[in-house]
Amino acid sequence: MNEISFQPDDSLYRNRDSLSEDYTPQTIVGRDDEIKQYHTALQPVINGEQPSNIFLYGKTGVGKTAVTNYLLNQLADDAHRFDLDLSIISLNCEGLNSSYQVAVNLVNRIRAPEDQISKTGHPQYEIYEFLWRELDALGGTVLLVLDEVDNIGESDSILYQIPRARSNGNIADAKVGIIGISNDLAFRENLSAKVRSSLCEKSISFPPYDATELRSVLEQRADVAFHDNALSTEVLPLCAAYGAQDAGDARKALDLLRGAGDLARANNADMVTEDHVNQAQNELEREELMDGIADLADHQQLVLYALTTLEAEQETPARSQAVFERYKELCTFAAFDARTSRRVRDFLADLAKLSIIISSQRNDGLSGGQYRDHELDHNLTTILNAMSELIERVGIHQTVRTHIQNSDNIVLSE
DNA sequence: TTTCCACAGGAAGGTACGGTCT
């Protein structure tokens, strides 16, 4: 008979949620300069003047979003206190790769759920018309917070249109300011000249946290999250070290700490230890890879599969050409239409960008010329597991068959 | 110093798709 029941377990955690990404702490640690600049840049808002456009630059997990939430909460409170009409519209631009899509999403964000517009079909100018109308209807001061705005890439016309909307007579009642948040430090340089001149932005750059700052951040959160003495002494420094390795990424460090806490809880440990952190680190890395691979389209996975079979034969590092040949074989085998070699080179570049494979440029000069070498950046078994769905569909290639048979932790079925 | 290999990867254009508007 199964006897299973749930019971609350709060032996380690006091408040686990305070380690999550969307938790805004009471105070922000280690970002004093940035907060000061940001505060100054927001001053016109509270004066009821035309707001400045503000751009934040910095790698992931360096506090851009956290500081923004913290300051804008405060700003909204104070605006209320001084009877100012302030609207804050936030939009995460992840997955939106054009100004058009950003504009559509902004309109929908402002409009009521029953009044949404579709994401395609409208001409560009019409979308902007919708947007101007919605912004004017809001009136007062409107701050548009565009998180991860670098996703729009080259198509940056919205950043040109919004600052000019008022002088072009498209908007009469609202004072609109943009707050752009970018993970890509080069984004600013890549903006078109037209955009750069009309934005007149205040830019604030967020440097990576150093190990000390990272530790203060972790300590602050851990105080809220865990009971006293729930962490052994080396846990926070170790999380901070991993985070510092990852370009001063506080979010990674916090995820890691939570992962370690969860592991300790699952094991009924009375303390989180160094081991839990290391285990959690492996676990997170693996999860990230699995998710990355699962999101790939069929042909991208086939290219990866091709490289995987080459690796199983110890034929790596392999040239793009060799990968392409094996990929074509697999396509025939699986009755897929093969893409061209040019396209496969794009796929390989994508895989390298996702850190699934390592590609390096080689040059053998007059006898060999220039080419690229590719190899897996991860354990063969892990990658095969992550691709199991595709492999089951197209069949197991003979070169990995032995490997699969010799390996007891591959979940593939024939 | 010059030559030249073998690709890398940019540019441009085609096609199909899910949508709107009249």
Next chain:
DNA sequence: AGACCGTACCTTCCTGTGGAAA
């Protein structure tokens, strides 16, 4: 129904490139 819209995904074509060999 048919013109039109923006975009994802491909192909075709072609110029660029770094360094070993001559």
